[in-house]
Amino acid sequence: MTPRSMTIGPRGPLYGVVRVPGDKSISHRALMFAALAVGESRVTGLLEGEDVLATAAALRAMGASIERIAPGEWVIHGVGVGGLLQPGQALDMGNSGTSTRLLMGLVASHPIQATFVGDASLSRRPMARVIEPLSRMGADITAAPGGTLPLTVRGMCPAVPIEYTLPVASAQVKSAVLLAGLNTPGVTRVIEPVATRDHSERMLRGLGAELTVEETSGGRMIALTGEAELKPQHIVVPGDPSSAAFWTVAAIITQGSRLWLENVGMNPTRAGIFRALGLMGADMVLHDRGTVGGEPVAQVTVMNDNLAAIDLPAEIVPSMIDEFPILFVAAAFAHGTSMLRGLEELRFKESDRIGTMATALAAIGAQVEELPDGLVIHGSSGRPLPGGVTVETRLDHRIAMAMAVAALNCEAPIVLDDASPVATSYPDFFTTLDQLTEEGRAINEAYA
Structure with a gap:
């Protein structure tokens, strides 16, 4: 992957329909x-x-x-x-x-x-x-x-076959x-004290595996009978809620924005970011709920709005572990001080997402305190942050996209030292950003 720096700055409102890539x-x-x-x-x-x-x-x-x-x-x-x-x-x-x-x-x-x-x-x-x-x-x-x-x-x-209790979610x-x-041969059992995303269980059952899920005193037990025979299927992949989260926050923090996000996966073990933004008061509506490939989906309408700080409930954390970089950005523009803790797992993702985001947000002017298990973020009450610096993405696609969104509400452009990792999960991210901001400018000119 060839490193590629990119400059992102304020562009005005985002407007339009987005169909995010598959989960x-x-x-x-x-x-x-x-x-x-x-x-x-x-x-x-x-x-x-x-x-x-x-x-x-x-x-x-x-x-x-x-x-x-x-x-x-x-x-x-x-x-x-x-x-x-x-x-x-x-x-x-x-x-x-x-x-x-x-x-x-x-x-x-x-x-x-x-x-x-x-x-x-x-x-x-x-x-x-x-x-x-x-x-x-x-x-x-x-x-x-x-x-x-x-x-x-x-x-x-x-x-x-073993019975294995997950030491961490x-x-x-x-x-x-x-x-x-x-x-x-035999039955393999996994016990998770805290429920995590259940895509494997849903898909294995859909393909004909003998798999059961039972709530026990020790947690959620998944039992799989081995030497399985899986049947071929037509599998439909819903839109990725992690990708949708970037546009959701981008619309919320960018004045005059309005977006319609289609076919967004709403599996309850994955949709924590929407719960968190709802608790922060986001102007966001989930509608036209349905099912795609055995997974719940919804359309999301989201508009620019003022956010309130959040003391994140611990039970939401496992259902949004990949979305914390963009939640940190949302908190940086909220009213009040957000407490985001219990996130030790973020230290072991593509980068140390706690340390990397603390450094990046502080560099663009946010007030951030780094803790061993999370961040305390003092929001700007919606005001733009200074920006005007180069931030390190640390080979992490979600850091790059999160900071690109933050740049939309900065006074001066920021430079991503390497935007190339975005291709690992969202190859068309920057093209979509261009399209949405161009549509936003056209709407503004039409009503000027």
Whole structure:
């Protein structure tokens, strides 16, 4: 990925209709589960960012036939559970932690060996939380010092079913264990004390896996019967709520803006950002609710508005773990002081998102206090921040997009030192920004 700096400044109101790209989490899983079905599956609305393309390339290297037939339209001919082949070379995961952790689970119960490599950012991210349960199931895993990439997984077949309680809330770890359990005889159980995104459970049941979910005294127990036979399906991917969150906040903080966001995924384990913005008083309406591919969706209408500070309830945190960079931006322009805590997991994302956002927001003039588990942000009461600086995105797509949104309400433009990571999840982000601001200018001129 070639570094690319970009200057973003105030542009006036945003106006128009946005159809955000397909959900990244669901796109990864759609490719993986379809690759394990026997026969032809079709995926509509697939996110075609670099992270998802890394998943597709890895699955092809292990025997699946995956073909793009039109924008967002893909056909997959799966190899069946247990049918993965030995890849001929290392699997390059680029910047995708989701690809890496979930594919480690796939390999762990197959009689093959795979080496995972990635870019500088991914190679710093911890994999020990996945290594531990997969090793219990019998996989032999060798990692770099500190439990990072490069990393080699030697699968065990048959693997050993386990009952595993997640020490921290992590949909990636849960999904990795369930993926390993697909080719493991017996019942694999995962217990999560705090519920995390449930895309894997929904999709596995839709493809015919024998999977149950039960609330117990220890938390939510997911039980999967192994040696599963997955049936091919037509999988429709809803719009990514993480991507929609950037436009939602952009409209809220930019004077005169009004946006209509279509087909936004509203899975309750993912929609925490909309709950949080609602608590802050955002002028936002969710309507035309429905279901796409077994996932709840809604249309979102959002307008420029004044936000109140928030003391974020702890129960919302797991349902918006990827949206905190843009919530930090919203808090920077709110009235009052926001307390955003219980976010230790953000230290281990593509970057240290607590430290990186604290530094970036302070650089553009926000008043921020960094805590070990979050941020205290003193809002500007809607007033523009000074801006006029270069901020470091630290190879993190969500930092880059969040700070691009913040720049829309700054007095002077800011420079993103590297905007190229945005391609991992939202290749058309800056093109869409141009279109929405051009539409906003046209509306203003028409009514001037």
